[in-house]
Amino acid sequence: MSRPIHAEHTLSRPLPRAAPPAHRSPLRLLAWPAYAATLVWYVHTYGLPYANDIVFCFLIGALIAAAVHSGHRLGWVRILRDWLPVMAAVWTYSLLRGYGSHTPWPVRYRPQLDIDRFLGAGQTWTVRLQHWLWTPDHPHWYDYAGTVVYMSHFFVVFALLAVLWRKQDGRFQRLLALYLTLTYVGFATYVLYPADPPWLTAVNGHMPAVTRIVQDVFSYSGLPRAGSLFENGSRFDNDVAAMPSLHAAYPMLLLLFFWPMASRRLRVLLVAYPLAMGFTLVYFGEHFITDVLAGWAYAVVIYFLLTRYLNRRAARRRARTEQPARTGRRV
Template sequence: MSRNFPSAEVRPSLSALRLLAWPAYAGVLVWYVQTNGLPYANDVVFCFLIGALVAMAVHSGQRGGAVRVLRDWVPVMGAVYTYSLLRGYGAHTPWPVKYRPQLSFDTVVGFGQTWTVRLQHWLWTPGSPHWYDYAATTVYMSHFFVVFVLLAVFWKRQDRRFHRLLALYLAVTYLGFATYVLYPADPPWLTALDGHMPPVARIVQEVFEYTGVPRAGSVFENGSRFDNDVAAMPSLHAAYPMLLACFFWRGAGPRLRALLVAYPLAMAFTLVYGGEHFVIDILMGWLYAFLAHRLLTRYLDRRAARRGQLVQAA
């Protein structure tokens, strides 16, 4: 009885596909950045993240790996996309946009002047960014990548923390959206633009304009229905670093804990100095992250314990 072996033509083609997976991905990424600019919108970041995981699966020769990537990650992308859409609709609430409570709080903690105005007066030179302006821009842009990269690492390692971090991320994100609907709030740059405080520069935006480095727009999230300039309270830019600090704190060594403290503080400085958020927005973002982590972790721990007891009983 004869056996059917794979033809000699099939093996080289599969091998070539595996070898070309990463170069093809890198080529598309380089082309996109050169053509459109740095990707930072949620949908674009997710597309390239999913693409990287697919390339990894193809390169490893994992059977069904690409399908597994799409199965696990497309729903996550859909959840984030849905938030982006809802966030845009949240800009059209029937009640007035708030700025006075945030401005009053920041004026008190700034001893008569907001810290945004003070820091920009001390540190910002219009038309001539300093090294710390570039550092602040880097910290600000990390918001669009760090959580997703960590999720991808956990997913690749089949680490149980993948689903837990994802649940925490989505909980904080949608709690933020609910607050944007109930309490639309102006950021400092918009409050200043309306004449309620001294002029404020959007430093991250000005650094990009000065360097000429383009930022890619969104593929799917274009249009006014996704725009919401009054989604400032709480600051999710501040919330996510604090969420990561809470998430990794237990069991972390001294060096990691130093990083977990430094990242939220660096982001807080960037947001206030850059004119993107008031101090109270950041404090509320930290509070949301802490409470979400505390309550959801307690619930997930209890559910895991109950499952363990059921398994033992079975």
Template sequence: MAHQQLSAPQTRRWWVLRRAAWPVYLLLLGRWTWVNGLPYTDDLVFLWLIGALLAAAVHSGQGWRRALLVLRDWVPVMAAVLTYSLLRGYGAHTPWAPHLSPQLDLDRALGGGETLTVRLQHLLHTPGVVHVYDYAAVTVYMSHFFVVFVLLAVLWRRDHARFRRLLACYLGLTYAGFLTYVLYPAVPPWMAGQQGATAEVTRIVAEVLDQSGLPRAASVFEGGSRFANDVAAMPSLHAAYPMMIALFFWPVASRRVRVLLAAYPAAMAFTLVYGGEHFVLDILVGWGYAAAVVYGVTRLLARRAARRAARQELMAGQRDGAAAAVAEGAPAAGRRTG
């Protein structure tokens, strides 16, 4: 039976639904954020991101088929990231003590006897006073929870092959970090200050957020602080993700975009050191992990594409050979029967 066209009332209802998709989504997001706080944990970001993709599917008129594609591609990604979030907490309970000496020694060498975090905070931080650059540091720090996922969503809509490639880089980098957290737990600068290994260190981001009074929504699935890992410092994934983004987009980026791509890892590195979250060595190792993962994923996918092209060429050659054999055999058969 042929596909039936929508009746006039159905058409009007569908038109209203399409036009209302984004306003309803934004209203719900704004209301939820006002009541519960800023959604910055992985699970909440994913839930609202999936909601945005569903709203976009309805608004574009692509309907349920596109919505099912959203769930097909993004629910497994959400499951993989949440699994990491849960495992990361268990990584805090290793039988070996967290490491401090290598990263502390490098920081003191670079800082002329004192860590760079302590020097920067003595120079720039004023207890009880929030400067403009403190707000900028918080903005850069919090971007860690959004930027990669937003870029993945944009690529999912525009270039699915590049979406899969960036996703492979993101998951590879994330789980490489988790494995290192288990094998090499490391003390961050703020904890080193608490232990007396350095002068006292202030966690700038936490202090600014507390003074701002901005509520922050708790994780839906992770269950709170028991899943935190205070010694998951080496490598710094906060530093690794911006470098991953820069290396991933650099080959196809314009000159202006390259300026932003270069500035983002640098701004994040400064924020992490000034904010007391990571030593310089944590950042350098994070950058190294990002370079290795992007290079490895690129090479792996290039080899797979080359093997696929070789198979297709071989199959095309075999089809051409079979067609030529049939063409050559047809006249001979005609002569035998004549």
């Protein structure tokens, strides 16, 4: 088992926890009910939040509610200090991702389609899986389960970041650095290599018709989805951001990040998550197999390169800290 990452490995040091006051205001008891009421109202009015900016709003709201409920008067200050820069980075990506669909380069589909047909012995696996498993107008239990796996992309990383942050774990800053690097490298690829997903390739007549299953499942369940504030407001949704699949990349990143300190049971879950996500993406017509493999490759390369860089920087920082102490002992 590898050594845990100490606080000096972080990119910034957390503020000390404020001691709870002796007498807590009764208003603190309203923190969680108010948060829950706001969430229920939003879902009822606009649908399930799934875009990064909306999810982030509710994540920060939950952290503030927890700080108010615990009675830490300055807890919200630390929340804003640590999370507003993260929110700004994620919101910037949400906006740029939409603008990334307007590039001077032609949209690609042929290389991914040819490779998938080769792997499927003449037919893409999206078409094969939907022929075997999908029943129009009658979603099965595994279609709903796959929708849960697909939607987990929009909140699992953020939830894990919040857990690490609440524990004042040095791994918070490291996972955050990995997540943002992977996200923006993926965005750069979307700009340089715009690519159609299978469902759009089929719409354009380049492969047999496939169903965008996640949309049908939501339609049959009666649960609308609330989109991104930036993408809806600017009309810049990006349908050609398929290569690489960040849906596939994030689970692989989590596998690599948590593997060294994970128990045997947790390792089973860490392996199952990227496999389930990859299967869902192909079956649902959201990504070609090539997109999934590229997402996994991006996650592996960025994890090892950035981890090596952060470890070296932390080692140099420790050496600078320990050098004066050793010099003083010799004197």
